[in-house]
Amino acid sequence: MATNRQWIYAQKPTGQVGPEHFELRTSVMPDPGPGEVLVKTSLLSIDPASRAWMAGRTYRSMLEPGEVMAGWGLGEVVASLSPKFQPGDRVSGEFGWQEHAAVSAARLTKHDKHHAPEHILGVLGITGLTAYFGMLDVGKPRPGETVLISGAAGAVGSIAGQIAKIAGCRVVGTTGSAEKCAWLTNDLGFDAAIDYKQGGIARQLKTVCPEGIDVYFDNTGGEVLEAALARMNLRGRVACCGNVSQYDGATPGGGPMGVPGFLVTKRIRMEGFVVMDFYDRREQAEAALARWIADGTLKAPVDIIEGFEGMPTALAGMFAGKNRGKLMVRVN
């Protein structure tokens, strides 16, 4: 009988997430029901949000131990009980961490084979759309402004920073090592980068943002948010994309000082967003991102781990800051 390997979310982490919170299980091959499609996964995305899904209710209900671990992926249709899909179709969707998934056709997106698979799951998928709408629609940068991005070497941050450059801004990133700082400025065209692990974030920001910050694209929350608020200019905008500094720990820290004080005195707008809110405009964004990739304006760095076995290690490594750009696992 055909089998299917799955990573089960086995235990809720109380601190940092690691391989001990997951179990590799061999199950029977799923059998698609009416309107469903059987997909063989080829690439699975590793996302910071996964950790937040374990901690509590977010924009989705909390993950419960015992379930197949949730996550997005790209794959190929192997059997279809839907007239909309044929075997061989390339599709993306929320497959979970498993080699095969039976998914309702309504929850799948079909992709032509023009684009590289890693781009479909990265810059042309949720990652790129998050960067695009968060930066342009929430941050609203204007040419000549200073834009700060935290988690700048990550999947969303690396794209968001380059989009701000395309918008004509001076772009500064925060990341967790001198090596990644150099990568941001040398390879991705950031104007400056700081290593938050060196401490003194406020002082470092003062040096690299001498004219203050107009837009802050916040992937991390925490200390960088607090320091950025103190350095924001009048009518600055904070696009709240994530809170990754708080995801992977036992007790969430307090909120940033300066809320609401700086918001009032400097008329700052802080606004959270989730990419799904912009889904009706995704074709416009995908077209722009694909054009920038094609003409070389935008680099879409990917960090691919080989082998389905490595999923939990890859997730833990992301919180340790090991990846550059979009992290994904090649299933076979």
Add this chain to the structure above:
Amino acid sequence: MATNRQWIYAQKPTGQVGPEHFELRTSVMPDPGPGEVLVKTSLLSIDPASRAWMAGRTYRSMLEPGEVMAGWGLGEVVASLSPKFQPGDRVSGEFGWQEHAAVSAARLTKHDKHHAPEHILGVLGITGLTAYFGMLDVGKPRPGETVLISGAAGAVGSIAGQIAKIAGCRVVGTTGSAEKCAWLTNDLGFDAAIDYKQGGIARQLKTVCPEGIDVYFDNTGGEVLEAALARMNLRGRVACCGNVSQYDGATPGGGPMGVPGFLVTKRIRMEGFVVMDFYDRREQAEAALARWIADGTLKAPVDIIEGFEGMPTALAGMFAGKNRGKLMVRVN
């Protein structure tokens, strides 16, 4: 020789502000220079922002001990070296805490005598405009939504809540006593009110906002902000008007938990504003406020302390929650 009494900001408070931080001084009558006007003050406004001006730079530079205490007032022109003003004109401006002030004509606003003086300094002045623009332009309430206002029995809060009622919302206020709660619901038409001093703010909010909060007009920051964020609905809006819970203390507390977490997951927009940003549209707002006052839709409660001597006591009393509505002092 004619004299002029002034309250001098004598000492920076390290904790709660009180009369000991001010000194009553008798000075010589000021002599207006070219383009200036000599004003005899009749009403002086007592504002929470005064305490923030002492603590540090806000939207204005920090007050320095030794200066005449800053503040807004209403008065009458007694001498004018400007063609724009005549003795007897009713004017408002930043006079400071003094019986007479020599003020540049460019910094004065002339008022006709159609409106009651206390309304010019209150609901038709900065207080009412703050409530109007903060609620309608920043909060953007829609009919049927739930609107929460902290500091609801204060000058701005009492007007902001009534404007939300006019906009067709369910309106809930927070204040600091059962008596003020009853006043909000019985006299000002709030749908519900809670006494934050009873504690359990999150639990109380759950009871009075069973369908969540769509707009939070935040005058206080602190605990109420933290509890409100947890109860906000998807795409809720927080209009950040003030941070009065943090003004009158030695050490500012940490920021609210849930920033940026709730902002992301619930796509909340938090936005600070200062009434001056809307000054080009003030005539529109004044006309609407005057119409609502005239037709009885809007009540403009005022709390008037008699006698210039009482200025510091009035300011301290405001932080102790003694006033209802707009607090001002009648100078003579």
